[in-house]
Amino acid sequence: xxxxxxxxxxxxxxxxxxxxxxxxxxxxxxxxxxxxxxxxxxxxxxxxxxxxxxxxxxxxxxxxxxxxxxxxxxxxxxxxxxxxxxxxxxxxxxxxxxxxxxxxxxxxxxxxxxxxxxxxxxxxxxxxxxxxxxxxxxxxxxxxxxxxxxxxxxxxxxxxxxxxxxxxxxxxxxxxxxxxxxxxxxxxxxxxxxxxxxxxxxxxxxxxxxxxxxxxxxxxxxxxxxxxxxxxxxxxxxxxxxxxxxxxxxxxxxxxxxxxxxxxxxxxxxxxxxxxxxxxxxxxxxxxxxxxxxxxxxxxxxxxxxxxxxxxxxxxxxxxxxxxxxxxxxxxxxxxxxxxxxxxxxxx
Amino acid sequence: xxxxxxxxxxxxxxxxxxxxxxxxxxxxxxxxxxxxxxxxxxxxxxxxxxxxxxxxxxxxxxxxxxxxxxxxxxxxxxxxxxxxxxxxxxxxxxxxxxxxxxxxxxxxxxxxxxxxxxxxxxxxxxxxxxxxxxxxxxxxxxxxxxxxxxxxxxxxxxxxxxxxxxxxxxxxxxxxxxxxxxxxxxxxxxxxxxxxxxxxxxxxxxxxxxxxxxxxxxxxxxxxxxxxxxxxxxxxxxxxxxxxxxxxxxxxxxxxxxxxxxxxxxxxxxxxxxxxxxxxxxxxxxxxxxxxxxxxxxxxxxxxxxxxxxxxxxxxxxxxxxxxxxxxxxxxxxxxxxxxxxxxxxxxxxxxxxxxxxxxxxxxxxxxxxxxxxxxxxxxxxxxxxxxxxxxxxxxxxxxxxxxxxxxxxxxxxxxxxxxxxxxxxxxxxxxxxxxxxxxxxxxxxxxxxxxxxxxxxxxxxxxxxxxxxxxxxxxxxxxxxxxxxxxxxxxxxxxxxxxxxxxxxxxxxxx
Numbered sequence: 001x002x003x004x005x006x007x008x009x010x011x012x013x014x015x016x017x018x019x020x021x022x023x024x025x026x027x028x029x030x031x032x033x034x035x036x037x038x039x040x041x042x043x044x045x046x047x048x049x050x051x052x053x054x055x056x057x058x059x060x061x062x063x064x065x066x067x068x069x070x071x072x073x074x075x076x077x078x079x080x081x082x083x084x085x086x087x088x089x090x091x092x093x094x095x096x097x098x099x100x101x102x103x104x105x106x107x108x109x110x111x112x113x114x115x116x117x118x119x120x121x122x123x124x125x126x127x128x129x130x131x132x133x134x135x136x137x138x139x140x141x142x143x144x145x146x147x148x149x150x151x152x153x154x155x156x157x158x159x160x161x162x163x164x165x166x167x168x169x170x171x172x173x174x175x176x177x178x179x180x181x182x183x184x185x186x187x188x189x190x191x192x193x194x195x196x197x198x199x200x201x202x203x204x205x206x207x208x209x210x211x212x213x214x215x216x217x218x219x220x221x222x223x224x225x226x227x228x229x230x231x232x233x234x235x236x237x238x239x240x241x242x243x244x245x246x247x248x249x250x251x252x253x254x255x256x257x258x259x260x261x262x263x264x265x266x267x268x269x270x271x272x273x274x275x276x277x278x279x280x281x282x283x284x285x286x287x288x289x290x291x292x293x294x295x296x297x298x299x300x301x302x303x304x305x306x307x308x309x310x311x312x313x314x315x316x317x318x319x320x321x322x323x324x325x326x327x328x329x330x331x332x333x334x335x336x337x338x339x340x341x342x343x344x345x346x347x348x
Numbered sequence: 349x350x351x352x353x354x355x356x357x358x359x360x361x362x363x364x365x366x367x368x369x370x371x372x373x374x375x376x377x378x379x380x381x382x383x384x385x386x387x388x389x390x391x392x393x394x395x396x397x398x399x400x401x402x403x404x405x406x407x408x409x410x411x412x413x414x415x416x417x418x419x420x421x422x423x424x425x426x427x428x429x430x431x432x433x434x435x436x437x438x439x440x441x442x443x444x445x446x447x448x449x450x451x452x453x454x455x456x457x458x459x460x461x462x463x464x465x466x467x468x469x470x471x472x473x474x475x476x477x478x479x480x481x482x483x484x485x486x487x488x489x490x491x492x493x494x495x496x497x498x499x500x501x502x503x504x505x506x507x508x509x510x511x512x513x514x515x516x517x518x519x520x521x522x523x524x525x526x527x528x529x530x531x532x533x534x535x536x537x538x539x540x541x542x543x544x545x546x547x548x549x550x551x552x553x554x555x556x557x558x559x560x561x562x563x564x565x566x567x568x569x570x571x572x573x574x575x576x577x578x579x580x581x582x583x584x585x586x587x588x589x590x591x592x593x594x595x596x597x598x599x600x601x602x603x604x605x606x607x608x609x610x611x612x613x614x615x616x617x618x619x620x621x622x623x624x625x626x627x628x629x630x631x632x633x634x635x636x637x638x639x640x641x642x643x644x645x646x647x648x649x650x651x652x653x654x655x656x657x658x659x660x661x662x663x664x665x666x667x668x669x670x671x672x673x674x675x676x677x678x679x680x681x682x683x684x685x686x687x688x689x690x691x692x693x694x695x696x697x698x699x700x701x702x703x704x705x706x707x708x709x710x711x712x713x714x715x716x717x718x719x720x721x722x723x724x725x726x727x728x729x730x731x732x733x734x735x736x737x738x739x740x741x742x743x744x745x746x747x748x749x750x751x752x753x754x755x756x757x758x759x760x761x762x763x764x765x766x767x768x769x770x771x772x773x774x775x776x777x778x779x780x781x782x783x784x785x786x787x788x789x790x791x792x793x794x795x796x797x798x799x800x801x802x803x804x805x806x807x808x809x810x811x812x813x814x815x816x817x818x819x820x821x822x823x824x825x826x827x828x829x830x831x832x833x834x835x836x837x838x839x840x841x842x843x844x845x846x847x848x849x850x851x852x853x854x855x856x857x858x859x860x
Contacts, residue, residue: 153587160585167588167596170567171574175586178570192807200780201567203807204757207683208568214720252692252809256727 048090049118055083056110080110087114161191161198169198177205182246185209189247206248213243224264230272234279237264241286258290277303277312284319293326349528350535352383356395356404359710360680361760362555363395365639366530370398372847376854379403379522383534386410407519409512409534443481445471445517449510450485452601453493453594458608458628460544466517466605467541473514477507494590505591509598513537521545525858529606532558533599536606543609549857552610553637555760556781557623562599564758566592604628611857614850616761617782618790635853638782639761640846643838646742646770672702672733673820676749678764679756681711681718681736686778686807688724690755693812695728700813701820705734708745746771750826751819756780757806765801769837774829775801776815786836794840800833 059079066072088103101120105113157176160168176184188209191202220236240261243249249257265283269276280303287296300320304313355366370378378401384390386408397404418426448465451457476482486506494502516534521542528551529539536552543550566572572595574586607613607629614637615621621634675694679685687707694705711718718736725734745767746752752768752775759781766786768775777783784803789795802819804811819826 155585157585167593168585170563170596171588171592172585173567174569174572174592175574177568192805200757200806201564203686204564204568206807207686207688207757210688211683211720214723218723250692250809252695253727256729260727 046118048086049114051090052083052087052106052114053111055079055086056114059083059110081107083110083114087117157187161187161202162196169201173198173201173205177208180209180212180246180248185247209248213248224267228267228271230268230275233264233268233271234275234282237261237268237279237286238282240264241282241289244286244289254290258286258292261286261290276306277310277316281312281315281319284316284323288319288323288326293323297323297327349378349530350381350383350539351530352533352535353385354530355380355382356393356397357382357384357390359394359713361763362530364763365555367395367398368843369847369850370401372843373851373854374398374400376400376851377402379524380405381522381535381538382406383516383538384408403522405522407516407538409515411515443471443475444468445514446476446481446485449513450488452598453489458601458604460609463540463544463605463609466513466537467545469518469520471514472518473511476510476514489594493594497590501591505594509595517541524548526551526854528553528854531555532603532606533562534602537602540605540609549611549860550606550609551612551614551853551857552606553614554620554624555616556758557620557627559596559600559603559627560623561758563596566595600627607633611860612853614853617785619782619785620760635849637846637849638841639763639766640841640843641763641766641770641837642843643770646746646767647772672704673816674748674750675703675705675816676745676752677705677707677709677755678745678752678767679709679754679762680713681707681709681721682714683717684757686755686757687717687721689807689809689812690753691721691724691728691730691734692809693753693755693816694734695730696809696813697816697820698730698733700817703733703816703820705730706749707734707736708738708740710739711736742767746773749773751776751816753812753816754778754783755804755807755812759783761786766837766841769800769830769833769841772830772834774819774826774833776812776819777801777803778806779803780806786841789836790840794836797836797839798832800829800836 056079059076062072062076062079066076084103084107087106088099102117105117105120107113109116155168157172160166160172173188176188185206188202188206192199192206196202216239217236220232220239224232224236240249240257244254244257244261262283265279265286269279280299284296284299287293287299297320300316300323303316304320349366349370351362351366354360355363380397380401380403382404384406389408390406444465445468448462448468451462451465455462471479471482486503489506490497490499490502512534516538519538523546524542526549527539527543527546529535530553532552532554536558539550539552542548569592572589572592574589574592604627607624607627610633613624613629613634615624615634616636616638618636621631621636624634625631677685677687677690681687690707694703697703707721722736725731749768749771750773752764752773754762754764754775754777756762756778757780759778761782762777765775765777765783775787777787787801787803788799789797802815804815819829
């Protein structure tokens, strides 16, 4: 089980290592990640405390002007209750115990209680590092009993795919084939190369995905041949780049597909010089997926050197940084070796 | 003999085998029953029927099952009859066929009663589609097996699942001394039902494992959605949908019905035998009869067709180093053979060594796939080295090759490997079906012969490329592997042995 888990993590990690086509039209997610938050929506404001204090002042005035009558004390108590209610009800952003604490202080100690609640809850605790960091609020998933049951029952994809003949394996393969994203392709490739009992099923699933890609590519070629336009050329290039990024284009085909994508991008640039930044960004990402970060760097540098700064400038800058890092990374065996023509295990 | 989707309309391993059996046993008279998907699914027959084939019937799983529309006075009369039926108290006898269908899904036991129920023929397709009893069964399956599945989905799956069964089961049994199904599934079911109805023996031969092959198809089915796929629980395997389980269990049950009724279950390899046992086949019924080829015609034809020296001298170093390694893919150009991986393997190997690659076999069975393979060769710029040469006579194929490669996703026991062995050629084959047994030996003495080729992983072109480069550079190794292959096929895979085994089986069952 631990082996299966670690292999799954490797598969997901390798999928996450693939850069995404940011700035391009939306597509399939490369990988999912989970962000951690303390669940605090932000600090509450001073306003409800000030209002509550004002209402408490009114209660004080009722007592002072009531001449010791019982009715004035009762009215003051009612107004004080209202002050406590305002402090808790409108102290926006309080959760759980904090709301109870604010209400209790405001109710138990007129004036001072509200001030104490404000001091305790509205000011920033100095010792909290988490509070000092800007954290995006994420709506926690709602988990009902059925979902808890499902989590308790469900296995990880690697676990169900490690043995043949279980129906969960079939369902998982079907899901991976339908998704066809980088994580799915990574997992399917692992199954094939690890020669597990599900290797044939996984190979068939990969073949299904490859066939879908080939058919999609062929239809784009036809569109481009029938009516060449910058948009269709760019779309063709992006289509290939996406497949390269997801790992669907295997090392044998990488060079050929990269050449075709380059041709598409060059055509798009020629047909519409004004859209150069879009082309440069997509082309750069494709070169990164083709393991040519130097080429990506050249493309992005040229685009950024132009004086007309556009909406894609941040994305281009980000890509330039990634390309710089990648161009200094040592090349090992693996994808680059395979594309250079050496079969992986000639001595096997 | 009952076959599903193969002989004589489709070429391929199973069809060749059937053709071989029919031709090799001229003393046996065959009535062929072919189970097809729908009218128009076949073209012209690919094989000429032998003189001992008395008849050929084709049964279709699907067709137009809607009753013909009724108009005018006939319609009024029909309406009166329907009203009369509705007024009558319900004294309808429950259908035995429907009881059998119920047991397919809700009962694990397979017995003679189940087969008799399914073969009772008391439920036609229209009654099933529009009858209350079948709708009640649908409701019961919904409540017991698929409570959270969309009822509409279940409704249509329920129909698609059972209409082929009912169409086939409504066919009156063809009289025979012995029934022989060349797969389980629909052919196995019909064979079991007919054999029980006629009180005649039943044989099953399984080349691939039917239930397993259907399971693989289901795992790629786009028309089944599994629970939990879309609920955002990323990282967890989806629970299989009840519909997937229904289909899967039904195919397994069909196999188990055939296994139960069969007097003997014949398979090709030990690997298949183990899978059949897992699927519920009684081990004592299973017999392994490997495929076989005729050795002498191949060797003679090769000798006559090639101008090269005889087999043993063909790979002399001087002659070999002068020309590129001649690599052959022999088979239909269809997705299951994974020709794409073969082409990619050759491309990788060509970066290291010179190859002369031929793809030998029909390309008209899946034109789109063949076009995809041609485009791949063009994209890789290998048109000069990789050629599609179409089907060729046996002698011409093997007399002009140095090595035979198989990259299939699925195989039973490929005849191509046996033919290559008969021609003294080494093979590179993926680890599917009986390929590993054929290359490394099945057991005992067979294994002691040594390996007669290289076994590779499925869909890993680097493995096949590495084997090609190795064989291209080592003439002695090639010769050694080819010689072991020749010894292996001559010892264990002779066509005569296979025919003798089936002759004995038929005689034994008919006389008993």
